[in-house]
Amino acid sequence: MAKNGQTLVIGLGRFGRGVAETLGKLGHEVLGVDASARIVQACSTGMTHVVQADATDVEALRQLGAADFPTAVVAIGSDVQASILTTYTLVDLKIPRIWAKAITAEHGAILERVGAHRVIFPERDMGVRMAHSLVGRTIDYLEIDENFVLVETTAPREAAGKTLQDAGLRKRYRVTVVAIKRPGGRFTYATPDTVINAGDVLVIAGEPKSAELFADLD
Structure with missing residues (x-):
């Protein structure tokens, strides 16, 4: 499904779901990914494309066609390790634009180090x-x-x-x-x-x- 202007959103908590649903309202195609079956089920009524997958697994993301997306948003919240590994995996897939959510300055510094193109701090901001x-x-x-x-x-x-x-x-x-x-x-x-x-x-x-x-x- 990936074309220019489409976005991969990984992590469908309040922040990630807000990003995905707003992009959808703006007319963009979005693929939402979360490791939790409960969260995926909850998002299925408000999002066109949503799947359960382990985003730290590069093969799982390849099967989803993640490498074809021009933009990815890593919206994983409290699991810092999963956030960093997912970002690294997206970098490995050579996605042109990767935005990642950070919860601390240290977390943000690591995300930048592994290759995130932009790091955001929604709670701090x-x-x-x-x-x-x-x-x-x-x-x-x-x-x-x-x-x-x-x-x-x-x-x-x-x-x-x-x-x-x-x-x-x-x-x-x-x-x-x-x-x-x-x-x-x-x-x-x-x-x-x-x-x-x-x-x-x-x-x-x-x-x-x-x-x-x-x-x-x-």
Whole structure:
């Protein structure tokens, strides 16, 4: 079944199942694999292709046609050894793009060492987002990389009634307002002539310290 744009997802816990089902909703073909018969049975109603197999066994993956997939996601959670062995097996099969979930920094370092092209830390990243959302006026926080973030926050009082150009937020706080949403409205792109009102929600972009400082304004 593997063609360009199709994805192999190994490990169908909450994270892996979420990845697989979302890709399916986006119109992608997904093959889900898990070692647990119970989990495979539970996923069979929400996924078109799901099989029970030991993903650490290279011959089992070959029989599933894993080598023909352009992308694989290793979503195995608490079993670190299985996660590493599965990633190594996928590398051995020369899959062009391998994403792997890690639960600790050490786990992530090993996954990178064995050949994962990208390592993700969903629990850590969600913890960072939640912590920032508990501080100041931050509603949501997304780290693009270590030097750049997107922050959803409410408009500070000092900017109310002013256009973005007059408020001078980029010059004063080194952040760029990307989008704005009126109460009860939808997000729209921000322009220099956009007027900021009390209660507006802004999406800002910038370096972490600058964005955090802006989100902490009264």
